[in-house]
Amino acid sequence: MRIGIVGGGIAGLTAGHRLAAAGHDVTLFEAESELGGQAGTFPIAGTRLERFYHHLFHSDTTVLDLIEELGLGDRMVWNENRAGYLYGGHVYDLATPLDLLRFGPLPFHARIILGLQTLWLQQFGDWRKLEKLTAKEWVLKHGPRSIYDVVWGALLQSKFGDYADQVSMAWLLTKIQVRRSSNREFGETLGYMMGSFQLLIDALGHSIEEHGGQVHLSSPVERVLIENGRIQGLAVRKADDLREHRFDAVIMTVGSPVVLRIAPDLPEELRSLLASQVYQGAQVMVLELNSSLVPYYWLSVPEPGIPFVVTLEHTNFVREEHYQGRRIVYIGSYLSPDHPQYALSQEELLALYTPYLQQLNPDFAPSWVIHSWLFRDPYGQPIITPNYSTQMPPHLTGIEGLYLANTTQIYPEDRGINYAVLLGNTIATIVQGGEARASNRW
Ligand SMILES: Cc1cc2nc3c(=O)[nH]c(=O)nc-3n(C[C@H](O)[C@H](O)[C@H](O)COP(=O)(O)OP(=O)(O)OC[C@H]3O[C@@H](n4cnc5c(N)ncnc54)[C@H](O)[C@@H]3O)c2cc1C
Known part of the structure; x- marks a missing residue:
């Protein structure tokens, strides 16, 4: 079967890996210049790091099995989560x-x-x-x-x-x-892949290619081609060139608003279900510092008035010697994409954050910042409302050969790498005509 995959995040890569290994002719299209989606990484301090903070729980058995299967099990470490909680201007240990x-x-x-x-x-x-x-x-x-x-x-x-x-x-x-x-007697331990989850992303991409498939970067899908209720293919832009590719089956792993844009010919019932879904955007600044900001990995900052909701000092989780001795801190917010902060530049945002970072550590000064990066994703977190089981979009779209596998279909668990892998496994099974498990827990 010729199978097209829209999106090179963990779900699309896992589906591609499974289907290519099963002998299908897989072509994956990723809009960005690198694979990985929300789990994607960037170069920092001589290595790579997730753009959005990432760790695993012990219950994330589906991705842990995949990591073993790909021969990367020895890269996993389980470290203590030093957790804190800011309340009323005071930081409390809460682990x-x-x-x-x-x-x-x-x-x-x-x-x-x-x-x-x-x-x-x-x-x-x-x-x-x-x-x-x-x-x-x-x-x-x-x-x-x-x-x-x-x-x-x-x-x-x-x-x-x-x-x-x-x-x-x-x-x-x-x-x-x-x-x-993940709870242990002394607190919680969380999993991380030494060298970053890029190793998993690369291994999945290589697997698709080694099994004869193709991976196209910087190739946004602009249109899902449907005729007489059946998938025909995809119209994909590569630089100035818009080209049509024919497929027997297509899997869409992109956010629901993107699905609505690229597949206007979906059945009306599914379109209105997708249109009713709401996401919070994720906005994360990464700071490379020459000193430690706080003695915590995960510090919840649920105080009204502070312009971020969490800080994660990654080097209190994975030691700084793996990052040339630099301290790495994520500063995270979840915002609707029409929030005024979403329009701020990186410099404006850092200036906004600075007095609040000084509340966490009065010695903090902008001169501590060696480099900073700002990452945003408008589909960071789907909002799960009561009775979601009756509102969750189906994998079968009503168009023959066209399938949906995105983060709004993870329920009752929260979105995460583990469930993106499960989604990829599930959709690969469905495309091949099999029955699929919706969850690894229930
Ligand atoms: C702030 C934050 C923190 C997180 N922390 C954790 C964590 O600690 N642990 C954990 O397990 N998970 C975490 N996650 C969640 C995890 O990263 C995601 O659940 C998972 O990576 C989603 O994978 P996906 O493939 O379903 O979707 P995505 O990663 O969103 O992949 C979709 C892909 O489609 C591409 N695309 C979009 N439009 C097009 C188009 N038109 N044509 C082609 N390609 C297109 C996108 O560029 C993207 O690569 C976090 C997420 C965020 C935002």
């Missing part, structure tokens, strides 16, 4: 149950209830029982208001902004359950 017991912003009885709630949710069996509720409704119903105001509500607000009140309890439940797998 272990003992830290929670000492967490001053919550009254003591609320700390105990939060701990018990978390334990209970970690064991909770069927997410379907909670999917009708918003996270806000569930948290307010099952504990004192302070737990919502200080912890869950603040975190939801920082990730989802105006949509915070609409996020499904199924989303929060599975977030809590996924993290359980």
Whole structure:
């Protein structure tokens, strides 16, 4: 079968790897000049690093199996997550149950209830029982208001902004359950691939080519060609050249707004489902510093008024000697693409951040910054609302030979590399006429 794949992120690459290995004639088109999508990397301090911070949980077994399969298992390391939480201008350790017991912003009885709630949710069996509720409704119903105001509500607000009140309890439940797998007595350990997840991206791209497939970079798909309810091919731009390629099957792994743009001939029912989906954009600045900013890897900053919601000092997770002794810090926000910050340049944004970085470390000065980079993705985080199982778009588009596999089809888990691999495996099975598992947990 001649198969075209739209998008060279982890889902498209995994599908391409599986289908090419199964003997199909695969051609993958990626709009950017490099593969990887949201998991893509850039050169820094003599090595490469993810543009958006990345780590794995122990429950991410699908991608861990793939990493083993590709002979990269020895590159995985599991390091402690030093986690902190900024509240009321003060930074608290928040990595272990003992830290929670000492967490001053919550009254003591609320700390105990939060701990018990978390334990209970970690064991909770069927997410379907909670999917009708918003996270806000569930948290307010099952504990004192302070737990919502200080912890869950603040975190939801920082990730989802105006949509915070609409996020499904199924989303929060599975977030809590996924993290359980990474808990150790002394806190949490998270996985990272030494040399960056670029190794995985490269191995998948090479596999497609070694099996006779083709990978085209800087090649945005402009149109999905459909005739009489059947896929015909793709119209792809390469520099000034717009060329048509014929395929028996096409897999689209791009965000739903891109699907709507390139495939205007989809059935109306699917188009309106895709049009109803909402994403938060991700905006991440990476700073290469000559000194450490904070003693944490993951520092949640859910304070209204601070123009970012998290800092991740990567070199408190993977030691700085792997980065020529430099300190590397991500500063992350989730914003709707019409937010005024989205229009700021890198210099303007760094100037905006500086006084707040000085709140985290009064010694911080702009002169610490050796290099900085700014990355944005308008489809960073799909917003999962109650009863999402009834609104999730299907893999079969209603057009013969045309398939959809994007981050809005990961549920009840949250999007992540593991689920992008699972999506790639799933869609490769479906394209070949097989039954697919929708999840590796349920
Ligand atoms: C801020 C942030 C932090 C994250 N942290 C983690 C983490 O810690 N751990 C984890 O496991 N996951 C994390 N993720 C999620 C993870 O990176 C994604 O779930 C995964 O990479 C998605 O892969 P994908 O292939 O489904 O989509 P994408 O990566 O979005 O791939 C889609 C590809 O399609 C391309 N494309 C777009 N339009 C066209 C077109 N017209 N023609 C051709 N190509 C096109 C894009 O350039 C892109 O390469 C994070 C994501 C973000 C944004």
